[in-house]
Amino acid sequence: MEEPPVQELRRRYTQGQLDEHAMHSDPMEQFAAWFKEACQASLNEPNAMSLATVSEEGQPSLRTVLLKGYGPQGFDFYTNLESQKGQQIHSHPQVSLLFPWIALERQVIVYGKASLLPRAEVEAYFATRPRESQVGAWASRQSQPVASREALEASFEEVRLRFENQPIPAPGFWGGYRVLPVRMEFWQGRAGRLHDRVSYQMSSEGPWQLQRLCP
DSSP: OOOOOGGGOOOOOOSOOOOGGGSOSSHHHHHHHHHHHHHHTTOSOTTEEEEEEEOTTSOEEEEEEEOOEEETTEEEEEEETTSHHHHHHHHOOEEEEEEEEGGGTEEEEEEEEEEEOOHHHHHHHHTTSOHHHHHHHHHOOTTSOOSOHHHHHHHHHHHHHHTTTSOOOOOTTEEEEEEEEEEEEEEEOOGGGOOEEEEEEOOTTSSOEEEEEOO
């Protein structure tokens, strides 16, 4: 079947609406409500989020990571601290997150600052990971060149045998980050491209400032 021209790929957004007067005053409570709906809708990995970081040269980088916890203090994820994202966060902790719930015609953007999670939390979470994932964390020097797929698999096997019949500890180069939001934006698709956009901005005076934005 012939592929349609890209400029003709469009659809009407009709699933919902967003009324800023009916939203939670705290964006984390609003996120919790939407995240629950995303999970109930049986979306494929509703906790998948795009993480944007920036290099020393100002070059943005983007990748998908998995949300592993959230609450009043922010959004948690885990990674290799020596990876590209780990190095960039170390230099420039200001990051953005994007939750693309396309099937619900929704997205949430988070702007904030990333900080390292306490080591005790990292080790506790690592202990809950599937054993293959624990082995993989040791075997892969994330973002570094590797000679071949076979070399990567050989490293995995070496680690598997090294820790055979014993618990696998969290590597020292593996950890987690918590993104404390300073701004959050909720987007709901609407007909005629008159989408709903509502922004929460942290205020030094106390409560979050909520306002509607033009789409």
